[in-house]
Amino acid sequence: xxxxxxxxxxxxxxxxxxxxxxxxxxxxxxxxxxxxxxxxxxxxxxxxxxxxxxxxxxxxxxxxxxxxxxxxxxxxxxxxxxxxxxxxxxxxxxxxxxxxxxxxxxxxxxxxxxxxxxxxxxxxxxxxxxxxxxxxxxxxxxxxxxxxxxxxxxxxxxxxxxxxxxxxxxxxxxxxxxxxxxxxxxxxxxxxxxxxxxxxxxxxxxxxxxxxxxxxxxxxxxxxxxxxxxxxxxxxxxxxxxxxxxxxxxxxxxxxxxxxxxxxxxxxxxxxxxxxxxxxxxxxxxxxxxxxxxxxxxxxxxxxxxxxxxxxxxxxxxxxxxxxxxxxxxxxxxxxxxxxxxxxxxxxxxxxxxxxxxxxxxxxxxxxxxxxxxxxxxxxxxxxxxxxxxxxxxxxxxxx
Amino acid sequence: xxxxxxxxxxxxxxxxxxxxxxxxxxxxxxxxxxxxxxxxxxxxxxxxxxxxxxxxxxxxxxxxxxxxxxxxxxxxxxxxxxxxxxxxxxxxxxxxxxxxxxxxxxxxxxxxxxxxxxxxxxxxxxxxxxxxxxxxxxxxxxxxxxxxxxxxxxxxxxxxxxxxxxxxxxxxxxxxxxxxxxxxxxxxxxxxxxxxxxxxxxxxxxxxxxxxxxxxxxxxxxxxxxxxxxxxxxxxxxxxxxxxxxxxxxxxxxxxxx
Numbered sequence: 001x002x003x004x005x006x007x008x009x010x011x012x013x014x015x016x017x018x019x020x021x022x023x024x025x026x027x028x029x030x031x032x033x034x035x036x037x038x039x040x041x042x043x044x045x046x047x048x049x050x051x052x053x054x055x056x057x058x059x060x061x062x063x064x065x066x067x068x069x070x071x072x073x074x075x076x077x078x079x080x081x082x083x084x085x086x087x088x089x090x091x092x093x094x095x096x097x098x099x100x101x102x103x104x105x106x107x108x109x110x111x112x113x114x115x116x117x118x119x120x121x122x123x124x125x126x127x128x129x130x131x132x133x134x135x136x137x138x139x140x141x142x143x144x145x146x147x148x149x150x151x152x153x154x155x156x157x158x159x160x161x162x163x164x165x166x167x168x169x170x171x172x173x174x175x176x177x178x179x180x181x182x183x184x185x186x187x188x189x190x191x192x193x194x195x196x197x198x199x200x201x202x203x204x205x206x207x208x209x210x211x212x213x214x215x216x217x218x219x220x221x222x223x224x225x226x227x228x229x230x231x232x233x234x235x236x237x238x239x240x241x242x243x244x245x246x247x248x249x250x251x252x253x254x255x256x257x258x259x260x261x262x263x264x265x266x267x268x269x270x271x272x273x274x275x276x277x278x279x280x281x282x283x284x285x286x287x288x289x290x291x292x293x294x295x296x297x298x299x300x301x302x303x304x305x306x307x308x309x310x311x312x313x314x315x316x317x318x319x320x321x322x323x324x325x326x327x328x329x330x331x332x333x334x335x336x337x338x339x340x341x342x343x344x345x346x347x348x349x350x351x352x353x354x355x356x357x358x359x360x361x362x363x364x365x366x367x368x369x370x371x372x373x374x375x376x377x378x379x380x381x382x383x384x385x386x387x388x389x390x391x392x393x394x395x396x397x398x399x400x
Numbered sequence: 401x402x403x404x405x406x407x408x409x410x411x412x413x414x415x416x417x418x419x420x421x422x423x424x425x426x427x428x429x430x431x432x433x434x435x436x437x438x439x440x441x442x443x444x445x446x447x448x449x450x451x452x453x454x455x456x457x458x459x460x461x462x463x464x465x466x467x468x469x470x471x472x473x474x475x476x477x478x479x480x481x482x483x484x485x486x487x488x489x490x491x492x493x494x495x496x497x498x499x500x501x502x503x504x505x506x507x508x509x510x511x512x513x514x515x516x517x518x519x520x521x522x523x524x525x526x527x528x529x530x531x532x533x534x535x536x537x538x539x540x541x542x543x544x545x546x547x548x549x550x551x552x553x554x555x556x557x558x559x560x561x562x563x564x565x566x567x568x569x570x571x572x573x574x575x576x577x578x579x580x581x582x583x584x585x586x587x588x589x590x591x592x593x594x595x596x597x598x599x600x601x602x603x604x605x606x607x608x609x610x611x612x613x614x615x616x617x618x619x620x621x622x623x624x625x626x627x628x629x630x631x632x633x634x635x636x637x638x639x640x641x642x643x644x645x646x647x648x649x650x651x652x653x654x655x656x657x658x
Contacts (some may be wrong), residue, residue: 038585
């Protein structure tokens with residue numbers, strides 16, 4: 001917020017009156033350049049290899065942590081930089097231009113791992129977990145989705161009871177599709193569980209007896225991202241591992257997901273831009289019928305549509321982030337950004353593979369990977385249908 | 401250990417270059433730190449880290465108020481920077497540049513002055529040794545490594561055959577070969593910290609130069625013409641008709657490489 005105001009002042013001085021501003025702030029452009037060069041040197045050359053092997057790129061994630069990417073939005077007392085959410089979105093966008101798996105590791109690490117602890121944790125819980133997360137030396141995960149509770153997350157079946165003799169929480173149930181839950185640096189998983197008071201959230205440290213991290217899924221995309229099912233069998237936790245107020249779990253995860261939606265939209269934007277750049281390059285250099293295929297409107301118009309979608313997505317994403325950074329209501333804007341950007345990502349990656357023709361169907365080609373990676377964006381952190389529901393509610397339509 | 405590092409801010413090599421009417425590279429675009437200089441910055445930071453204490457000070461001569469290249473090196477960890485900027489410096493040749501940098505550096509005492517072997521835009525490769533001469537410092541070129549030994553430096557100087565080990569007393573000037581160290585990424589904290597690190601701006605008056613001794617009027621070199629480098633000719637296509645191996649051997653023998 002502070003930076004935004006400063007930026008306005010600088011602009012008004014320069015041109016004599018105050019104006020709307022669509023430019024990145026100076027430090028944001030520097031961060032963007034840093035992530036761009038990091039992605040080009042440390043990620044792009046290996047992205048296909050990690051994808052093929054289904055390998056979580058631990059060393060690269062640790063290096064990304066050294067840059068400070070995981071601490072962007074958190075206060076300095078926890079080792080963060082206390083900067084804007086929009087700056088985090090820039091980092092996610094830049095990574096996603098090259099590799100969605102690395103981008104989601106950052107997005108989920110911050111939004112789903114650290115953010116619940118920061119937003120609802122006690123000072124002691126924050127001091128215990130946040131500093132190593134801000135440094136990117138530890139990752140947190142958010143165990144919300146269950147085999148029978150996805151979009152209907154309120155239907156959580158995982159059970160919790162208090163063992164009054166030992167003053168311990170005892171949790172049993174199972175979770176599905178939990179990002180960053182089984183990496184070598186996963187330190188804690190925030191788990192939702194239900195009792196007669198409703199849904200509450202609990203901090204389950206990695207390695208707690210009874211917590212079983214199941215083998216990695218065979219996913220359509222995001223192969224280098226760490227995703228597991230979890231089973232919790234009589235997992236016993238000290239009383240102080242309750243996160244925030246008892247019975248407030250439903251409200252907690254709704255607010256966490258609002259932030260996550262903007263981040264996923266930023267990821268989708270990056271993927272769109274990655275596809276666009278690859279397509280333009282290919283359209284210039286691939287020859288057919290005596291010249292580059294970009295001469296043909298069939299190809300050129302696909303590129304025009306991609307660029308237009310990228311621009312529209314960009315404005316939705318950063319407007320939503322700006323609303324959040326300026327403490328304005330952003331629920332509707334976040335849902336719109338996520339809905340549009342992720343559906344555009346699926347469309348754009350399809351066009352990109354079409355421009356590449358047969359080459360776009362071959363693994364090892366970035367657009368083929370983008371095509372597979374795009375689909376989950378319409379599903380994770382609230383499906384497109386849920387986004388439409390959120391938007392519809394914001395329009396004042398009658399509810400069922 | 402106190403180290404001066406010469407850092408050139410150059411037009412982004414990825415952007416198309418423009419020349420002015422005097423065949424000088426147009427520098428009115430965004431300038432970035434010459435990648436060649438990032439190795440000197442990294443080496444200086446490593447030496448100061450190893451010494452346990454010290455300071456890395458950047459010196460740059462550039463038109464306008466451009467400091468983004470310097471900010472990059474400050475974000476990597478350099479402590480402060482000195483920018484010599486004056487419209488009267490436009491058109492300076494290598495010697496004028498060396499005079500200006502030497503005078504700015506000479507206002508303080510340093511244990512070591514580091515520079516790249518050559519810049520990526522002008523490529524004269526003469527400025528560093530001219531600075532050494534003007535400051536009356538011993539110089540060692542093409543360093544691939546520097547170690548401190550008491551009041552001396554042990555410099556590994558790259559040669560065609562390998563490297564020479566040269567002992568040189570401090571203070572000294574050393575030029576660093578590109579690629580010999582891995583420049584660190586500035587991290588986000590470094591980028592934010594760099595904003596408040598001091599950048600001293602000097603004019604030629606601050607360094608007591610008369611306007612006719614530097615810049616275009618003081619230059620002893622003029623660029624009379626430029627032309628594009630000759631493009632490489634088409635190669636010879638050899639069709640393998642079962643004797644490809646022999647043809648390759650014959651070709652390599654004709655080059656006297658085997």
